[in-house]
Amino acid sequence: MEESDKKKINAQKKQERHFLSINNISKILFNEILERAESFQVQGTREIKKLPLLRGKTVANLFFEPSTRTRTTFELAAKKLSADVINIDIQTSATRKGESLKDTLRTLESMQTDIFIVRHPESGAAKFIAELVGDHVSVINAGDGRHEHPTQAMVDMFTIRKNKRNFSDLIVSIVGDVNHSRVARSEIHALKLVGTKEIRVVGPKTLIPDQIEKLGVRAFFSLDEGLKDADVIIALRLQRERMQSALLPSEKEYYRCFGLTQERLKLAKKDAIVMHPGPINRGIEIESSVADGAQSVILEQVSNGITVRMAVMAILSALKYQK
Amino acid sequence: MLELEQLNVEEIINSVSTKLSSLKNENKIKDPALIGIRRGGVWIGRRISEQCFPEDRFGELNIAYYRDDFRRIGLHPTVEPSELPFDIEGRDVILFDDILHTGRTIRAAMNEIFDFGRPNSIFLVVLLDRGGRELPISPDISGINMELSDKYHVKIENNNSIEFKVFERLE
Numbered sequence: 001m002e003e004s005d006k007k008k009i010n011a012q013k014k015q016e017r018h019f020l021s022i023n024n025i026s027k028i029l030f031n032e033i034l035e036r037a038e039s040f041q042v043q044g045t046r047e048i049k050k051l052p053l054l055r056g057k058t059v060a061n062l063f064f065e066p067s068t069r070t071r072t073t074f075e076l077a078a079k080k081l082s083a084d085v086i087n088i089d090i091q092t093s094a095t096r097k098g099e100s101l102k103d104t105l106r107t108l109e110s111m112q113t114d115i116f117i118v119r120h121p122e123s124g125a126a127k128f129i130a131e132l133v134g135d136h137v138s139v140i141n142a143g144d145g146r147h148e149h150p151t152q153a154m155v156d157m158f159t160i161r162k163n164k165r166n167f168s169d170l171i172v173s174i175v176g177d178v179n180h181s182r183v184a185r186s187e188i189h190a191l192k193l194v195g196t197k198e199i200r201v202v203g204p205k206t207l208i209p210d211q212i213e214k215l216g217v218r219a220f221f222s223l224d225e226g227l228k229d230a231d232v233i234i235a236l237r238l239q240r241e242r243m244q245s246a247l248l249p250s251e252k253e254y255y256r257c258f259g260l261t262q263e264r265l266k267l268a269k270k271d272a273i274v275m276h277p278g279p280i281n282r283g284i285e286i287e288s289s290v291a292d293g294a295q296s297v298i299l300e301q302v303s304n305g306i307t308v309r310m311a312v313m314a315i316l317s318a319l320k321y322q323k
Numbered sequence: 324m325l326e327l328e329q330l331n332v333e334e335i336i337n338s339v340s341t342k343l344s345s346l347k348n349e350n351k352i353k354d355p356a357l358i359g360i361r362r363g364g365v366w367i368g369r370r371i372s373e374q375c376f377p378e379d380r381f382g383e384l385n386i387a388y389y390r391d392d393f394r395r396i397g398l399h400p401t402v403e404p405s406e407l408p409f410d411i412e413g414r415d416v417i418l419f420d421d422i423l424h425t426g427r428t429i430r431a432a433m434n435e436i437f438d439f440g441r442p443n444s445i446f447l448v449v450l451l452d453r454g455g456r457e458l459p460i461s462p463d464i465s466g467i468n469m470e471l472s473d474k475y476h477v478k479i480e481n482n483n484s485i486e487f488k489v490f491e492r493l494e
Contacts, residue, residue, distance in 0.1 A: 039385075039402035047412075048438040051388045314388075318398040 016319055018130045018139045019312050022150045022189040029315070030154075030193060036311035037158050037304070040080075053314045054083035057114040061087045062129075063142075064120040069278050069302065070142050070152070074117045077309035086113070105132055115140060115313060123147035123182075138316045146182055152277050153186035155308045157194065159301050160232055163273050167194040173226050173268075174217075175202045175260060176236035176285050179209050179247075183277045184236060188215050202226030203258060206247040223258050230268040235260050235276045235286045251284050261287040265295065273297045327451075327469060327477070332485035335450060335466035336370055342464045343417070343448060344375040352446065356414035358382040358407065360432050363479060367450055368419025376417075382407035389431035411440035421479050423449040426460035451487065453477060 016029075040051070059078040061071055071087065078085045088108070108116070115138045118126045123145030130139040143149040164170055172191055178184045178201045191199045192215075199217040201208055208219050220226030227233065238254065248254050260274070274286075274296045282288045291298060346352055357379050359368030365383050372381065383406045387399035418432060429447060436442060446463045454470035471477065476490045 035402050036398075039404045042404040042406075046438055047440045050438070052434070053388055053393070314398065318393050 017316065019150060019316060020126050020130060020139065020141045021148045022153050022186045023148070025193070027193060032315060033154055033308065033311045034158055034161060036314060037308040040307040040310045050080055050082050052082050054078065054081035054317055057083045057317060058112060059083045059085050059115045059117065059313070060108050060113045061085065061117045062090065064090045067119055069305070070119065073302070073305035074142060074309050077306045078313060080306065081310055081314060102132060105129065109134055109137060113137065114317065117142050119143045121145055140312060143182055146180055148186045149182040150186050151309055151312055152183050153190040154312065155301055155305045156187060156234065156275060157190050158308050159275065159297055159304050163297060164231060167191070167196045170196055170231045171198045171200065171229055172196055172232040172234065173200040173202050173230040174234045174236065175223065175226065176258060177207045177238050178203055178212070178236065179207045180239040181236045187234060188217055192216055200226050204248070223264060224267055227264055227267040231272055233260065233268055233272055233274050235274065237277070237279060238281055238285050255284055259285060259287060260290050262289055265290055275301055278302070327487045327489055330467065330487060332479065332487065339448060339450065339464055339466045340371050340374045343371060346446070347375055352415045352417065354414050354443070355379055356382065356409055356411060356416045356442065358384050358416055358436070359419045360428060361385045361403065363421030364419040367421045367479070371419065371448065380408050382409065384432055384435060386428060386431040386435055389435045391427055391431065405435065407439055411436060411442050413443050416442045416445040417448060418445055419448050421450050422477055423452045423462055423465065424455050426456045426458035429460050430458055450479065451477065
C-alpha cells in the first residue's frame, strides 16, 4: 500500500470515530443508526432498562450554549447504555476564569472521558474539537452555530420513517427560520440522502438563504403554496437570539404570514404529520392546537431522541475497536 | 469430522426432548419459562419443547448487546430485539442453544435474563456440547458430547433434513 493511501485510510478512520455532520455521512452508517435505534426502542418487560454497551465509559456533555432537550436526551441515552455522564456547563466553568478551550479539553481527557457531546454557538466548533482530542475520544456534534445538528436530523428521519412509508413518495416542507437553523441544514442533507421526492423550504425571503436551491430544494415564500400536498411539515423555531438585524417587522406579523395554524394545515395532505425540533414558540411559528393536535408527532420526536442517540453512541464506541 | 455430519439430528432432538420430559416429571421444573438464544437456539428450542411443553409460550433472546467481544469485533449485525412474552421473576427458565462451546454466549444470555427479573433457576439445554469451555458453565441436558478442536466451526443446517455441518476455520 502506498504511503498516501495509508494516510487517507487513517484520516477516514479518524473521521468515523466522530459524528460531526450529515453531509458526507455514508448510507451504510445512516441506515445502521436507524436500525439500531429500532432495536433499542423495544424494552418491553425488562426490569432493568439498561444495556451494558457503554459500561465503564464516561460521556461528557460539553455545552457552550444552553439546551435542555438535547442535553437531557443525550444524558438519558448514555445512561441507558450504562455509561457515566458528566455535564459541564461551560458558562459557569473554568473557561470563565480564563482557561483556554484546549486546556479544558486536555483536563477532561485526562479524566478518561471517552465521548464528548459538543454544543457550541460557532459553526465548525465540533470539528475543531475533534481535531484537538486524543485517539481514544469520540466527538458528537450536538449543534454548532448555523452549521449542523446531525443527531436531530437522524431523530427526525427515524420519526418520519416510523410514520410514513417510502421517502421517495414524500413531500417534506421545512417551514420558518431556515437561515439560522442548523437543524434545517442537517435535515436537507439527510432527506437528500434517502431520496425524498421533494424537499421544500418555506419562509419569508429574509429567513431563507440565497441560492438555497443549489442544495436541491425548492424555495417557497408563501406558506400556503409551500404546504400544498405536503406529507411532512417540519416547523422551525424562530431564532430571535441569532438575529442581529431587522429581518422581521414583528412576531405578530410573522405569525400572520407564516404561523402554522389549523386552517393552513388543511392545505397539506390529510394524513400529514407535523414536527418541530423544539423548543416551541407557541403563537409565533405554530398554533398551540396544532402543536398538541392529532397530526403532531412532536413528543414522539423527543422520545425517539433517546433511542437514536443511544444508537449513535453505541455504534461509535464499537467502531473504535473494529480493525 | 464426518462422524458428526452423519448423525441423525432428529433422533438427538427426540432424546433431548425425552430427557427434558423426565426432568419435568421428576418435578424439578415447576414453573417453566422457555427461552431460546437467537438464532440457533430458537428453532431448536421450539422443536425440543413442542412435545414436553406444548402449551407454554416461547421467548427469544438476542444477546448481541451483552456480548463480551463487541469491543474487539464490533456490534453484531443482527438487531432484532429480545422478546420475552412473560415474566421472569421466580420462574424456572429453560435456556436453549444449539451448540455449546466456550460458554461466553451463555454468560451473556444469563446476564440479559437477570435484567428482566430474578428467575428461580436456569436449566441449560443444548443439542451439541463440543467442549472447549472458557468459563465454568455446563449444560443440564445435552444431546451429544463431542470434543472438537478450535479449528473447526460447526453449524446446524435445516434444508431437507437437519444436519451438522463442520467447516475448517480460515486463519
